[in-house]
Amino acid sequence: MAGQEWSSAREIVEKVRAGTLTATRVAQHYLERIEQHDPHLHCFLDVRPETVLDQAKEVDARVERGDTDGALLGIPVAIKDNLCTTDHSTTCASQILQGYRSADDATVVRRIREAGGIVLGKTNLDEFAMGASTENSCAGPTSNPHDLKRVAGGSSGGSAAAVAAGLAPLALGSDTGGSVRQPASFCGVVGLRPSYGTVSRYGLIAFASSLDQVGPFALNVGDAAMLWEVVAGPDPRDSTCHPLANGDKSLPSDLSQLRVGVPREYHVDDVEKETRSVIQQCLSHLEERGATLVPVSLSLTEYSIPTYYLVVMSEASSNLSRFDGVRYGPRGRGGSTGEGHESHDLESLYRTTRTRFGEEVKRRIMLGTYALSAGYYDAYYKKALQVRHKIREEFEQAFEQADVLLGPTTPTPAFPIGEKSQDPLELYLCDVFTAGSALAGIPGISLPAGKSGDGLPIGAQIFGPRLSDRSLLVVAGEIEGCLGGGQTPVELNHGS
Amino acid sequence: MESTEVLRISRLARIDLDQDEGARFADQLTKILAYFEKLQEVDTGGVSPASHPTDLVAPVRADRPDGWEAPRDLVARSDGHTDEFYRVPRVLE
Numbered sequence: 001m002a003g004q005e006w007s008s009a010r011e012i013v014e015k016v017r018a019g020t021l022t023a024t025r026v027a028q029h030y031l032e033r034i035e036q037h038d039p040h041l042h043c044f045l046d047v048r049p050e051t052v053l054d055q056a057k058e059v060d061a062r063v064e065r066g067d068t069d070g071a072l073l074g075i076p077v078a079i080k081d082n083l084c085t086t087d088h089s090t091t092c093a094s095q096i097l098q099g100y101r102s103a104d105d106a107t108v109v110r111r112i113r114e115a116g117g118i119v120l121g122k123t124n125l126d127e128f129a130m131g132a133s134t135e136n137s138c139a140g141p142t143s144n145p146h147d148l149k150r151v152a153g154g155s156s157g158g159s160a161a162a163v164a165a166g167l168a169p170l171a172l173g174s175d176t177g178g179s180v181r182q183p184a185s186f187c188g189v190v191g192l193r194p195s196y197g198t199v200s201r202y203g204l205i206a207f208a209s210s211l212d213q214v215g216p217f218a219l220n221v222g223d224a225a226m227l228w229e230v231v232a233g234p235d236p237r238d239s240t241c242h243p244l245a246n247g248d249k250s251l252p253s254d255l256s257q258l259r260v261g262v263p264r265e266y267h268v269d270d271v272e273k274e275t276r277s278v279i280q281q282c283l284s285h286l287e288e289r290g291a292t293l294v295p296v297s298l299s300l301t302e303y304s305i306p307t308y309y310l311v312v313m314s315e316a317s318s319n320l321s322r323f324d325g326v327r328y329g330p331r332g333r334g335g336s337t338g339e340g341h342e343s344h345d346l347e348s349l350y351r352t353t354r355t356r357f358g359e360e361v362k363r364r365i366m367l368g369t370y371a372l373s374a375g376y377y378d379a380y381y382k383k384a385l386q387v388r389h390k391i392r393e394e395f396e397q398a399f400e401q402a403d404v405l406l407g408p409t410t411p412t413p414a415f416p417i418g419e420k421s422q423d424p425l426e427l428y429l430c431d432v433f434t435a436g437s438a439l440a441g442i443p444g445i446s447l448p449a450g451k452s453g454d455g456l457p458i459g460a461q462i463f464g465p466r467l468s469d470r471s472l473l474v475v476a477g478e479i480e481g482c483l484g485g486g487q488t489p490v491e492l493n494h495g496s
Numbered sequence: 497m498e499s500t501e502v503l504r505i506s507r508l509a510r511i512d513l514d515q516d517e518g519a520r521f522a523d524q525l526t527k528i529l530a531y532f533e534k535l536q537e538v539d540t541g542g543v544s545p546a547s548h549p550t551d552l553v554a555p556v557r558a559d560r561p562d563g564w565e566a567p568r569d570l571v572a573r574s575d576g577h578t579d580e581f582y583r584v585p586r587v588l589e
Contacts, residue, residue, distance in 0.1 A: 103570040196549045210548050239554045306532040317509060324510070330575065342585065350510040362511050366502070367525060369509040380532065385545030387538050392546060425528055441549025466550070 009169040009223040016074035023074030027056035030076050033167045040494040042142050043162040045081050046088045047121035055118040070116025078168035081122040084203040093137035094127045096329040096356040106203020108231040115230045123158030127358045129207045132430045136360045145490040150414040153183030160187040163217045166489025170227050171217040177308050178434025180215040181446035185409035185459025188448045190224045195467050196441035197242045200235035208315035220486025221477040251403045251471040256290030261402025265301040272412045278450035278458040279408050285482040296398040300391050304436035310384035317368030325353030388439045395440040405463040409446040413456035443469045445476045497526045
């Protein structure tokens with residue numbers, strides 16, 4: 001890209017450390033890109049240039065003193081707006097959290113700062129991360145940099161699009177059932193969902209606690225690995241982040257030693273033809289490099305969507321009870337606008353406060369409440385947990401035959417904005433290849449594998465066994481090499 | 497799902513729905529729940545429910561107070577406060 005003196009985030013660190021580039025110069029570059037392009041893309045909800053430049057100057061002053069420690073020295077990182085940062089509001093793209101300021105940074109944000117990274121701004125998402133298109137944001141949708149009329153994917157659409165368009169060299173998102181991998185696939189960047197329990201969720205606003213994971217976006221696997229190394233690891237503030245869960249179960253790093261499982265159910269007619277052919281080409285490349293392709297079966301794939309949605313809706317209905325006007329959210333007042341007289345009792349306070357939720361959030365809380373209510377619990381919630389157990393076992397069995405599994409991240413490339421917004425069920429079906437692995441708690445990474453005839457990115461998804469994150473990233477790097485290497489930012493032409 | 501059922505669930509969830517939302521939700525929730533029925537096809541006899549993706553037991557630590565610097569800062573973020581105290585609406589007339 002014109003005027004850019006680095007081709008990767010790793011190169012930024014090397015140059016800042018060597019004193020040939022300043023963190024201020026880097027920050028200015030990305031702030032200018034944001035100013036120029038974000039009005040057309042709408043990746044960011046909150047950017048504070050002065051705060052960004054202050055952080056960059058601090059890094060430069062440190063380097064001048066000879067202190068060049070820090071794996072992310074001088075790198076600006078965009079942060080999904082469901083992760084708490086003390087110097088911005090944290091809104092989850094919801095009316096109910098407008099103006100909310102957290103008293104503490106999320107652990108992942110603190111670790112980025114401690115590694116010399118700079119918080120660049122807060123990115124757009126589906127409200128409370130509930131969606132697959134970023135259209136459920138109270139601030140409006142994010143556009144796909146490859147085609148502004150199409151969705152960026154979701155729920156971490158702002159983070160994915162920002163990295164794809166070169167508005168940030170790195171970003172963090174969260175993945176509950178595909179919310180990092182699906183937008184990464186739609187926007188043509190790398191996105192990792194780490195193994196459950198390897199990255200702290202302290203300061204991540206909870207949506208579905210048995211599934212939520214924080215993961216990185218980057219233009220290449222090496223940069224994604226660099227950010228993952230910084231944010232991963234035990235955290236005494238998150239008891240689900242296990243002290244032994246360090247993500248270093250090993251896999252063969254040499255492609256000629258690698259058994260690549262090809263799930264039959266991920267290569268079916270429901271997948272768009274161009275997507276199937278890109279994945280097929282990717283498998284052929286791997287075979288040419290000596291990898292062994294092994295057919296495997298994930299026969300419960302079609303049940304992963306109802307299982308996943310029953311689990312997330314049930315957990316969300318419980319997690320979001322804290323938005324009641326007492327613990328979180330502004331006190332609701334009466335009237336249709338919520339601006340009327342003071343609520344006269346606790347019940348009406350809750351109800352008037354919660355009118356500020358958007359429609360998809362209400363729908364999920366309602367369905368979750370239903371699934372957990374007397375008389376329905378066994379038929380819906382308990383049944384879903386039993387199927388979840390079987391899905392987990394099925395992945396474990398597949399990993400007895402193969403080291404990694406490979407298939408498409410999504411059945412189609414990015415769809416037009418508005419196309420699926422009237423039919424919630426149709427949007428849920430987009431998660432068919434990402435929900436199952438989330439239920440099983442295994443790591444998954446989406447890599448750009450090719451493009452459709454319309455120039456839309458198509459992603460390949462690689463799964464590894466639980467806690468194989470570090471070597472899955474090595475394998476993904478090898479596969480990326482086979483596919484022609486990392487990405488460069490999209491050249492935007494929006495007529496301005 | 498009947499609209500009376502939607503109303504019952506909205507009360508349980510403490511969510512007010514206007515008339516339009518109520519009608520739309522009755523229709524959408526019915527369709528979504530019908531799709532969820534698919535799960536009944538899976539034989540889960542003797543399968544234990546997995547409420548978590550792992551069998552790891554949450555670690556425990558010693559119950560020792562850990563210093564935190566920001567209580568005033570936390571209170572200051574609320575709508576109403578005086579020093580380190582929250583201001584809440586009067587409960588006694």
